[in-house]
Amino acid sequence: MAQHNTPTDDEKAAAALPFPTVRSIGISAPFHWIARGLADLKACPIASLFYGFCFTAMGLLVTFVFEHAYQYTSAVSTGFLLLAPFFAMGLYELSRRRELGQPCxxxxxLTVWRRNAGNIAVFAAVLTVIFLIWARASLVIFAIFYTKEMPNLSGFLSQVMAFENLEFLLVYFSVGLVFALLVFAVSVVSIPLMLDRNQDAVTAMIASIRALALNPLPLLVWAGLIVSLTLLGFLSFHLGLVVLMPIVGHATWHAYRELVAPLGETQPAG
Structure with a gap:
């Protein structure tokens, strides 16, 4: 006898949500997001810096991999940059609470993910698959170009710095860029949208892709800022990550607020 599953209240609410209206923004918008992120950090220093130390721990992991299994470094670094939104959920919630006048x-x-756990899990699975494929692709590229013996760490770094084995470098970093852009495209506003509106994962990812398609230059500037601030954090012996990553996390919430119109606004802002 067939069984019929009755939709839950949350599923009914999610199904009733209209597709998010994506706005057009100016090329200077990412710099305003950073300024607002800094303001959130100053307003909620203790909670924000807690997450900053979590990011620093991730940075130390990347360094460990670089020193002991450097062929995975690009994949792990990509994971750091693009799986970071999951660790930033607490920062999004802090910014949201500040908007509402609630305490920091x-x-x-710490448990904000429970608000839409099922869809966040789906999104996490998508990024995990992409991450694993890139990790495998990274090893395949090494295997193709180093058929006899893998170079040691100092040899690999000297090749990078001196642009030796240029074909390998072009392929390696080009493939990494493709994966990075793919994950960036589906994650621009996905998690904030899922947390804020209980939106389903597929709609959230489509909205993110639409945001990038509608605002390619501003969001490429935004991606550049994220990468630059992250590199700055690494170059400061990871100490900068304690402050810079919370700023980026808070700024991402403000990016979502500006890119996605509030419910009820049906026409994109020009």
Whole structure:
């Protein structure tokens, strides 16, 4: 006898949501997001810096991999940059609470993922698959270009710095860029949208892709800022990550607020 599953209230609410209206923004918008992110950090320093130390721990992991299994470094670094939104959920919640005039408490942000756990899990699975494919592609590229013996760390770095084995470098970094752009495209506003509106994962990813398609230059500037601030954090012996990553996390919430119109606004802002 066939069984019929009755939709839950949350599923009914998600199904009733209209497709998010994506706005056009100016090329200077990412710099305003950074300024607002800094303001959130100053307003919620203790909770924000807690997440900053979490990012620093991730940075130390990347360094460890670089020193002991450097052929995975590009994949792990890509994961750091593009899986970071999951670790930034608490920062999004802090920014949201500040908007609502609520206290900057750390405890409620630690379990904010429960608000839409199923769809966040789907999105996490998508990024995990992409990440694993890139890790495998990274090893395949090394295997193709180093058929006899893998170079040691110092040899690999000397090739990068001196642009030796140029074909390998072009292929390696070009493939990495493709994967990075793919994940960036589906994650621009996905998690904030899922947390804020209980939106389903597929709609959230499509909205992110639309945001990038509608605002390619501003969002490429935004991607460049994220990468630049992250590199700056690494170059400061990871100490900068404690402050810079919370700023980026808070700024991402403000990016979502500007890119996605509030419910009820049906026409994109020009």
């Amino acid at each position: 408490a750390l405890a409620p942000t």
